[in-house]
Amino acid sequence: MSRPTYFLSDLHVRAPDDARTAHVLRFLAARRGEAEAVFLVGDLFDFWLGYRSVLFAAYFPLLRALAELVESGTRVVVFSGNHDPDPGGFLPTLGVEVATGPRAVEVQGRTVWIEHGDVLDPRGALRRAICRAARHPLAHRVARAVHPDLAWGLSRLYARAHVEDYAETLHPALTGDYFAARVAAGADVVVLGHYHRAVVHRVDSPAGERALFCLGDWVAQRTFLRAADGRFELLRDRGPDRAPVALPQGDHGPPPTDD
Ligand SMILES: [Mn+2]
Known part of the structure; x- marks a missing residue:
């Protein structure tokens, strides 16, 4: 039996x-x-720039955790997002794979299409334009010219001004046209980040179940998708002493009480 992903x-x-x-x-x-x-x-990362010779000190524990996971024999793949659009060359030195765009992978016999989701954000052309600009190599060159201590300070100001709005549910364009197009292109499972909503969207088809999952976040949701024994489930972490709970079909914000 294969191990979970x-x-x-x-x-x-x-x-x-x-x-x-x-x-x-x-x-x-x-x-x-x-x-x-x-x-x-x-x-x-809430903010990351792929400098050639500099790492942000605050990320040392996380980078060590990634390295230890790789050393344990687990494949680790980091996708770039709109907060960390420029992964740079350091992560591969840890044995971490880096994906700067969408990827289709085989997981337990299912074809899984994975992307962060920022450049297809149906909530507005301005949002998409900002995310596309953030992913442009020229933007990375300009940003890396700023002294790292200053860049880090500026990123903290941005983070303070940027509060997630969990009231906004997922746009129907994603569970509609986007999902249908990915399935038509061969995906059994579609996985998106970015929206901070935890979405389970399963559809039965003659060829078997097809599903879209939005992964939620670890800011307020603590959600993750697990593929085990051929079954994909979106789960909410509840700490070291309690088993995670599976989320049902639907579009979920954070639980009412933080635990
Ligand atoms: Mn994002």
């Missing part, structure tokens, strides 16, 4: 030691030797 996104890790980072590090540590693969589907 995991997908999570929008961890938005920023501090070396806050509660969010602690949850992420605990989750990744528990995957050592347990997971076949872990796909981190964008915005793993």
